[in-house]
Amino acid sequence: xxxxxxxxxxxxxxxxxxxxxxxxxxxxxxxxxxTLDAPRTKGPQYLAADQKGRLxxxxxxxxxFYRLDRNGKATVWGEDATxxxxxxxxxxxxxxxxxxxxxxxxxxxxxDVLLASNSxxxxxxxxxxxxxxxxxxxxxxxxxxxxxxxxKATAQRLDPEHPPFLVGLSGTxxxxxxxxxxxxxxxxxxxxxxxxxxxxxxxxxxxxxGSWMAHEYSYRLSRLSTTGxxxxxxxxxxxxxxxxxxxxxxxxxxxxxxxxxxxxxGMGQALIHVFTARTAIAGITEGTDGRLYVLVPPGYFDPNxxxxxxxxxxxxxxxxRLRLDYSGLASLAASKDGLWIAARGxxxxxxxxxxEELAAASWERVDGVExxxxxxxxxxxxx
Amino acid sequence: MIRTRFVRSLVxxxxxxxxxxxxxxxxxxxxYTYEITGHASGGQTFERIxxxxxxxxxxxxxxxxxxxxx
Numbered sequence: 432x433x434x435x436x437x438x439x440x441x442x443x444x445x446x447x448x449x450x451x452x453x454x455x456x457x458x459x460x461x462x463x464x465x466t467l468d469a470p471r472t473k474g475p476q477y478l479a480a481d482q483k484g485r486l487x488x489x490x491x492x493x494x495x496f497y498r499l500d501r502n503g504k505a506t507v508w509g510e511d512a513t514x515x516x517x518x519x520x521x522x523x524x525x526x527x528x529x530x531x532x533x534x535x536x537x538x539x540x541x542x543d544v545l546l547a548s549n550s551x552x553x554x555x556x557x558x559x560x561x562x563x564x565x566x567x568x569x570x571x572x573x574x575x576x577x578x579x580x581x582x583k584a585t586a587q588r589l590d591p592e593h594p595p596f597l598v599g600l601s602g603t604x605x606x607x608x609x610x611x612x613x614x615x616x617x618x619x620x621x622x623x624x625x626x627x628x629x630x631x632x633x634x635x636x637x638x639x640x641g642s643w644m645a646h647e648y649s650y651r652l653s654r655l656s657t658t659g660x661x662x663x664x665x666x667x668x669x670x671x672x673x674x675x676x677x678x679x680x681x682x683x684x685x686x687x688x689x690x691x692x693x694x695x696x697g698m699g700q701a702l703i704h705v706f707t708a709r710t711a712i713a714g715i716t717e718g719t720d721g722r723l724y725v726l727v728p729p730g731y732f733d734p735n736x737x738x739x740x741x742x743x744x745x746x747x748x749x750x751x752r753l754r755l756d757y758s759g760l761a762s763l764a765a766s767k768d769g770l771w772i773a774a775r776g777x778x779x780x781x782x783x784x785x786x787e788e789l790a791a792a793s794w795e796r797v798d799g800v801e802x803x804x805x806x807x808x809x810x811x812x813x814x
Numbered sequence: 815m816i817r818t819r820f821v822r823s824l825v826x827x828x829x830x831x832x833x834x835x836x837x838x839x840x841x842x843x844x845x846y847t848y849e850i851t852g853h854a855s856g857g858q859t860f861e862r863i864x865x866x867x868x869x870x871x872x873x874x875x876x877x878x879x880x881x882x883x884x
Contacts, residue, residue: 523869541865623863627874692866698864704876705875776871
């Protein structure tokens with residue numbers, strides 16, 4: 432029922448309009464839908480590019496790995512890792528990230544952190560914290576974690592008084608990399624989910640060095656150094672704080688659905704806490720032009736999806752609208768030819784936009800952009 | 815009589831087809847245990863959490879934070 436209502440909502444939202452769009456706004460771009468010849472499987476998909484612009488695909492809660500050519504033709508990658516995943520891997524897949532040189536995928540499940548290379552699937556040491564996202568920083572595996580100490584026999588012993596935000600693997604130990612998530616726990620959520628809103632992030636390599644980091648539940652972009660330190664943060668004067676599902680019917684339906692599922696799972700009269708924070712940033716990647724590309728899902732800023740690009744040299748944030756029929760998280764990948772967008776779920780759809788088409792698009796400057804909480808002066812925000 | 819049964823069968827098939835078109839619920843869950851109190855008294859308290867997620871996207875839909883087996 433919920434699925435049905437959400438599906439209806441997805442159809443109705445673009446018609447009713449989630450936000451006012453100026454009549455003078457240029458028409459939304461329509462990316463080309465691409466059919467990959469990799470088999471579709473149950474679960475999420477991740478699409479990524481290495482630093483040479485080569486494309487990699489991962490599909491399924493028990494992942495299958497592929498290399499993609501420029502036309503989306505798939506060849507199997509990591510056959511041995513896929514075979515080992517049949518026994519080693521305990522679904523679901525919560526997060527995945529490709530190393531910048533394309534040599535490995537970092538995979539996160541509720542129980543394990545694994546490194547999948549072309550030849551093997553390796554289980555990494557257990558961080559004692561509850562990890563929620565996987566990434567690479569400076570070539571090393573990195574996890575964003577919740578500030579809760581995990582009670583597992585294999586868990587690394589930790590100091591619960593000083594929870595980190597990012598931990599990086601150094602040898603056989605996970606060490607704190609960054610302590611402050613840069614966003615406050617969300618007062619509208621309960622328990623661990625308060626921190627999930629502040630700590631779910633997407634981290635991708637930046638050129639010539641360092642990383643970009645985007646929060647999933649608030650519009651907040653950070654530039655990180657090679658050691659994971661925050662160099663600066665880009666936010667909006669308005670609309671940078673988390674947004675929540677405010678439609679009462681949807682909330683009631685979600686609550687009903689969760690109660691039903693809890694009953695089915697034998698949890699009886701359990702305390703249910705609906706996760707209401709909405710995805711603000713679906714995915715990020717750095718383009719071949721050195722700009723950071725940011726996808727905002729349909730219905731957040733606009734009935735359409737929104738593609739932003741941040742130019743760190745000119746301190747300028749620009750925006751176009753995209754006609755994309757999907758919801759929630761996505762992967763962005765920059766190949767030599769263009770920008771690829773892969774819905775995390777939503778039937779595992781994939782789209783493509785060429786760099787030439789993007790360069791010729793009518794980008795509109797986003798007003799009210801702040802760097803480290805201060806408005807960007809107009810003299811530096813040159814055309 | 816046969817016609818009535820045939821029509822009923824068609825109705826049932828139509829309902830099933832509609833249900834399949836909407837699709838089954840995509841929720842699933844995983845669970846874990848974590849410590850909810852510190853070490854000031856030397857003791858530790860644990861809480862068991864079930865996190866429900868959309869089985870298609872992996873997005874979190876909600877949590878059960880009671881001390882229940884899941």
